[in-house]
Amino acid sequence: MATPYLKVENLVKRFGPFTALGGVDLEVYPGEVHALLGDNGAGKSTLIKTLAGVHQPTEGQIYIEGKPVKFRSPRDASSAGIGTVYQDLALNQLMSVTRNFFMGRELKSSLGRLRMDEMNQIAHDEMKKIGIDFSDPTQAVGTMSGGQRQTLAIARAIYFGAKVLILDEPTSALGQKQQMGVLKTMMRVRNRGDIAIIFITHNEIHSKLVADRFTFLALGKVIGAGSKETLEGDEIRRLMAGGANLGDLAAELDEVRAEA
């Protein structure tokens, strides 16, 4: 097996007395979708924020292409090739697609002038590569659908050098059809072969559709991990529920029903 682009060993993050992550291991390979699943409060957000350089780990080590690294800021992480697409997407609704695409990293000539035509072209081409042909990049982002915005944020992260793309619940808060659109976009990115995707989700069906590898978190620890082939469908469902058997849940629900 090839070396993982990103490797995390025994990552611990404590906030005062609270242990958010209690020793997490993770390996992410280029050309693969790695689904990170877990219930609310499992530590998914803390993990991705640590990978994105927002938090510094209390213990443990992050490796990029086998070399140990330390992220002091989000900028460190992004220059190491970690592109995070948060749920709010970090987009400005009132600004155009192009101005959002290049926000903070504009192409400029003398006097700080924007090379607008070139930027329009790049924004259009990059978005087309991963699936949407948005004919007018001067349109405000506010007029785009949720799925299109997601695509814009992903295209932007890739264009600016992301080798690991962290997608924070990209399919939540979208309609059925747009969810499929985002999953297709993810598959196109995966097919490039040089980018690893960390796909954070609640949705078991979505993860099974696109993921090559799974890691399940519960209460800050990894409770299960493995590739698509090694994990059975029922096992995935059991791990999704934080380790509990669905049978147990059904029994608990029956108890509540009996109380009525």
Place this chain on the structure above:
Amino acid sequence: MSDRSEADRLQQETWLQRTIRRPEMGAFIVMIVIIVALTWASSGKAFNALGLKNNIQIIAQYGIIAIGAAALMIAGEFDLSIGSMIGFAGMSMALMLKWGLPFGLGEATPLAAFLATLVMTLTFGWIIGNIVVRSGLSSFIVTLAFLFFLRGVTEVAFRLINQSTQVSGLEDFKEDSWVAWIFGGEVFGWFYDAWFWIGQRFVDMGYGRTDQWFTLGGNLNRRGEQWVDGFDARFFWFILLAAVAMFIMNRTQLGNWIYATGDNKEAARANGVPVNRVKIGLFMFTAFCATLFAACQVFENNTSDAAKGNLMELFAIAIAVVGGTLMTGGFGSILGVVFGAITVGLVANAVFFIPEIDGAWFRVFLGAILLAAVFANERIRKRITGGI
């Protein structure tokens, strides 16, 4: 049917549709209506030689500070200290010109007085900006504090140094100082020369009478010579400031940062925009605009007093809103603000050309148009953000 995509649902707009939906369109239409109405109601007097000069004087005054206020509003902040900053800058320059530089550095040249004042006002702008971005407090309340603070400092300084809250009868520095001249002199004299020359030809040929606005109306003194021979220098500053601001906002990286900062600060920060530096810089820019306003006033009239610039911050914000700037930031246009300044300036001056009306109607009009503009801007915002 199956290859229909999301992007197809957005209708491509024609050039005309785009033009009509531009943010400055509302301000433009109102401006045209006011110009036509004022021309008609004043029988052209509002735009004869003297009328035009007087109107442009107030338009340029409003415009200079409204551009500063609008740029800051686009970045999502307010500055209520503009008026007091004008008073402070005027006081500082006038006192230095009369009593010399502080710390016994000798007599003040106009250049030294202007630069020393500018250093102080930019420092205040920097302090205000730092307080706002570091504390996270509303700029409304922080700059309100500076509205009182600076006005108080201005009055106290006047009384302590000058024993009176007024400086008048300064020598006319324009005569031999180019610095005084570029702020207080006259510009674009060729415009009036050409107008007078053409009017003279009409009169020579027997067309029209000399009191008609398109010939020589209002531009003949008793000896039959040209009377008005240029605009105030602030007209030049207004045009320059508007052109530079328009260029920066629409065409440069800095402009993109200003819009991004006002739209969604966190999104801008996440993408590497130096949000705090943008805001602090813009607070310094409004301080610069206020200083420019004061310099033109001091060097033109050779006077200053403690009440200068009173309420100007509110006019500046009102004009920015009339020009299509969103109160919530992230959207607006400098061209719209220019149209807004012309509209409000003309109405403020209308009473001089139409003596029958009560001057207080100006404020009634401003209130009404401000409210209408807020509603119109909110509609534009909702249209862009999809009704949220």
